[in-house]
Amino acid sequence: MGKLEAKNITLRSSEKIVLYDVSVEIPWGELTLVMGPPDSGKQFFIKTMAGILIPSKGQILYNGINIYDGNIATQKKHDFRCSFVFQNGGLLANLTIYENLRLALDNFFHKMKDDEKVELIQNYLSRYNLPGIINKRPSELSVDNLKTVGFIRALMIDPVLLIMNEPFSDCELNTVDMLLEEIGKLKHRKLTMLVVNQTTANFEKIADWVIFMEHGKIVNKSKSDQQGMME
Amino acid sequence: MDITGKIGTKTVTVIGNITYFWQFCIEVMANIFTFAKNIRIASLVLMRQILFTGFDALALVSFGGFIIGSVIILQGSAIFPNLANSQLMFTILVSVVTRELANFIPALILIARSGTAMTTELGNMVINNEVDALVSMNISPISYLVVPRTIAMVFSLVPLGIYFNIISLFAAGIVSQFLLNVNLADFSIKLFSQLTFLDVFISVIKSVSFAFAIAIISCYHGLKIDFARTEVPQRTSKAVVHSISAVIFLEILITIVSLQY
Numbered sequence: 001m002g003k004l005e006a007k008n009i010t011l012r013s014s015e016k017i018v019l020y021d022v023s024v025e026i027p028w029g030e031l032t033l034v035m036g037p038p039d040s041g042k043q044f045f046i047k048t049m050a051g052i053l054i055p056s057k058g059q060i061l062y063n064g065i066n067i068y069d070g071n072i073a074t075q076k077k078h079d080f081r082c083s084f085v086f087q088n089g090g091l092l093a094n095l096t097i098y099e100n101l102r103l104a105l106d107n108f109f110h111k112m113k114d115d116e117k118v119e120l121i122q123n124y125l126s127r128y129n130l131p132g133i134i135n136k137r138p139s140e141l142s143v144d145n146l147k148t149v150g151f152i153r154a155l156m157i158d159p160v161l162l163i164m165n166e167p168f169s170d171c172e173l174n175t176v177d178m179l180l181e182e183i184g185k186l187k188h189r190k191l192t193m194l195v196v197n198q199t200t201a202n203f204e205k206i207a208d209w210v211i212f213m214e215h216g217k218i219v220n221k222s223k224s225d226q227q228g229m230m231e
Numbered sequence: 232m233d234i235t236g237k238i239g240t241k242t243v244t245v246i247g248n249i250t251y252f253w254q255f256c257i258e259v260m261a262n263i264f265t266f267a268k269n270i271r272i273a274s275l276v277l278m279r280q281i282l283f284t285g286f287d288a289l290a291l292v293s294f295g296g297f298i299i300g301s302v303i304i305l306q307g308s309a310i311f312p313n314l315a316n317s318q319l320m321f322t323i324l325v326s327v328v329t330r331e332l333a334n335f336i337p338a339l340i341l342i343a344r345s346g347t348a349m350t351t352e353l354g355n356m357v358i359n360n361e362v363d364a365l366v367s368m369n370i371s372p373i374s375y376l377v378v379p380r381t382i383a384m385v386f387s388l389v390p391l392g393i394y395f396n397i398i399s400l401f402a403a404g405i406v407s408q409f410l411l412n413v414n415l416a417d418f419s420i421k422l423f424s425q426l427t428f429l430d431v432f433i434s435v436i437k438s439v440s441f442a443f444a445i446a447i448i449s450c451y452h453g454l455k456i457d458f459a460r461t462e463v464p465q466r467t468s469k470a471v472v473h474s475i476s477a478v479i480f481l482e483i484l485i486t487i488v489s490l491q492y
Contacts, residue, residue: 084364088360092365
């Protein structure tokens, strides 16, 4: 068990304050849905939670430790691995799919042997019915496949926190079903997940908590059944 | 806002940008020394950059070198009719080609080819969330993107400078032999009698300085792009202007210092 919380986060972007003194605890081992109107700051919030953006004030605490203190060793020491699934996949355009996935493995698993990494990548791609794309570049893939590879890259490093930005937008129904099934399995494994989505669609049954943001502030955090997600 | 306020705001912005740029430079230099630790993940980027920046520029540098060497000797022959017996012509050849143009022309070629490519590529990476993806995987964009490009620029510009020098002087010799009837062997002996270790050393120092300036400025502008694709061409043209300015400044500075020796 861990405890993850944002404490008094203030974030500036282009001279504008986009997060105002945000404090919230992210329930560990549960799926939290972050919602809000456009420009409510939800994208900034999840990027700050992932350590991609550094707040001008405040901290992200993991078990009371400032986990993004500028030293990667702090995360390693506390066995904290956060993965981020980008809306567009976030794959590096000048690398092949294999090289993209390999980059994540090389960075996180120094002791893993080369053939083990190759096997792991092949296994993941086969599991998601994508074995034929291993040597393709991201520009050759459909939106669905880009998202799926982004999802695979996030899972491969065995994260303790998985953050997803609009995981189903622009996806076909069968891809949505497949990703939902995988997210359901991760939820069953008690992986902590933070998901930004425009609507509650697809998350009615699997979200545990809903955070609602407006104007860079969290205006409501409630259990999903209390929110009345289908409203 | 009144004029004083505008000047004040502009001054603060400029000072902020300069401070940020120097912090960026320091971080790049610090990461260069720890590059060996990241070679596992960044070696592919380094190899591709050396191939693109160095090897792929050979044809253009050869062409430039040949033209410059030929033109200098043809212009020189108009000033020094008795070229074969003129020591001054060879002194000028070494000073102009080896000390100055052998670094300057390849530097301009690399600004146009690779500097612009770096700014555009990194800018698009920022917009496509690729840089954020690296950060999310705990990979520093400085060590993964900027340092390999800086090292590749150094490893490309230094050999290209030497190569340009060889091609230019060779072209000067060939043109002398075939158009001005100056014996190539005599030409070579007189040329090498003027060429010192210091000339080559200064040439290499200039190449290294230019390479650092071009790579760091180009990458800085690429990573400074925020959200909009329209920023990419704007930043690219800024990177070109700043790179050329930096190269001219360094050229003058190193030349002044080298003239003391």
